[in-house]
Amino acid sequence: MHYAIIAAGEGSRLAQEGVARPKPLVLLNGVPMIKRLIDLMMSCSPESLSIIVNEQMTEVREYLESLTIDVPFHLVVKSTPSSMHSFWEVSRNFPARGKFVLTTVDTIFRQEDFRRYVDEFAASDDADGYMAVTSFIDDEKPLYIDVNDDMRITAFLDAPHEGVKYISGGIYGLTQPALGILDDCMKKGVSRMRNYQRALVEGGLNLKACPFSKIVDVDHAGDIATAERFISGEN
Numbered sequence: 001m002h003y004a005i006i007a008a009g010e011g012s013r014l015a016q017e018g019v020a021r022p023k024p025l026v027l028l029n030g031v032p033m034i035k036r037l038i039d040l041m042m043s044c045s046p047e048s049l050s051i052i053v054n055e056q057m058t059e060v061r062e063y064l065e066s067l068t069i070d071v072p073f074h075l076v077v078k079s080t081p082s083s084m085h086s087f088w089e090v091s092r093n094f095p096a097r098g099k100f101v102l103t104t105v106d107t108i109f110r111q112e113d114f115r116r117y118v119d120e121f122a123a124s125d126d127a128d129g130y131m132a133v134t135s136f137i138d139d140e141k142p143l144y145i146d147v148n149d150d151m152r153i154t155a156f157l158d159a160p161h162e163g164v165k166y167i168s169g170g171i172y173g174l175t176q177p178a179l180g181i182l183d184d185c186m187k188k189g190v191s192r193m194r195n196y197q198r199a200l201v202e203g204g205l206n207l208k209a210c211p212f213s214k215i216v217d218v219d220h221a222g223d224i225a226t227a228e229r230f231i232s233g234e235n
Helices: 012-016 033-041 060-067 085-089 111-123 176-188 193-202 219-229
Strands: 002-007 048-053 075-077 102-105 129-134 143-145 152-157 168-173 207-211
Touching: 002 060, 002 152, 012 102, 012 129, 033 048, 033 060, 048 060, 048 085, 048 143, 048 207, 060 075, 075 085, 085 176, 085 193, 085 219, 111 168, 111 207, 152 193, 168 176, 168 193, 193 207
Parallel strands: 002 048, 002 102, 048 075, 129 207
Antiparallel strands: 102 168, 129 168, 143 152, 143 168
């Protein structure tokens, strides 16, 4: 499995609320957020790792360059207008064949959920993509996901609808056909990951939803303690 992390955001809300560290280096139970995510990925049969940070994050870049990562490691330093554009930048390092899992640095989940998700995606022989979903809603602007009885994703929705119980967890498992649609979206001027995901459905890709027990985001200073309790198994 090939892995990628988007860590190119500015983390402006955390800074405004008095958090001095850049978001990727915020400590969760003593471990930088990005290091915890790297360790999780490195424990799940990695073939390569790609990370994008923005040009202003010199401290984050230097930290990542100091790490020893025992697989091919691609560090992209570039400021982008959206997470979809960041995805396109790191996707330039993906191999011509294989599967990859992408997430943002502030997406917090438990190791056991992630390993099960990766194992299911790796074993699937018919899914073009595996999307992490959760019924726990703690996002300011959640992306709702409708599925059929086989857990195939049929729609990505901005607002809740009757019978829709999942939202996107911000973890994307994809295959090569998805990269072709990403290129098309870039050419058409599409922005935002949620619009790219809609393009995947419109393109006829078979996307499966994989439920996680819970996924939380670290967007505000108060989210740090919540994330620490969550990964410690307290909630």
